[in-house]
Amino acid sequence: MTYFPDLSLYEYEPSERVMLNIGWLSIEHEYPKGLVADVVVDALKILCAHPENQMRGYHQCEFCHALAPSVSGGGDGTRELVLGSAEVHIEGAGKTVYAAPNLVLHYILEHDYCPPREFCQAAVHAVGQESHDELTVLE
Template sequence: MTYYPDLSPYVYEPSDRDMVNVGWLSGQHEYPKGLVADVVVAALKILCAHPENQMRGYHQCEFCQALAPSLLGGEDGTKELFLGSAEVHVEGAEGVVYAAPTLVLHYVLEHGYCPPEEFCGAAVRKAGLGTGDELTVLE
């Protein structure tokens, strides 16, 4: 998959809105690690069930070689999600729009990736699980 540093300008696909990248990881680059609150994981499971910018085919995880890793998600936790072929877009409190590959959920759960806190808050708000002001990233 293409690597973009967190919070760099989004250029993966043409878009009519300005966005910044989150979670475009590569095995050749370091990334922030840490514990992510359960409410953020729940939000990502909801958002990955309603992806944007759906592509053909799947990206393979460069860390464990999983192709289209799957797990249960959605609002009720029963929808099978296949990650790696689409994006999650969320708008932050300051109007910044974050674009993350759906693999961001796999990276958080399996590889300890800790997305920027402002992205986590925006994901929680968009999923309808809170205001985003509550603790989202655990140090």
């Protein structure tokens, strides 16, 4: 997978919308680590059930070599979400749109990735959850 720094302009696929990158991680680059609130993880489990830019094939996680890791998600938490072949696009404050590989959920759960606060807030807001002051805690 291609590496892009968090909050850089999205250029992976052509898009009519201006978007910012989140979670395009690589083993060759450091990334922020910390705890992410359950409400953010739960929101991403819902959002990842509605992928954007679905690709053929799967990206293998560079950190643990998992191919197509899966988690339970969706609105009721029972849908198997296979990660590594699509993106999630989330509109945040001021019409900012964030584009993340759906592996962002795996990175958070398995590799302690801590996305930017504004992305976490946008995810929680997108699924209609209450905003929380403590969405992420950097280590």
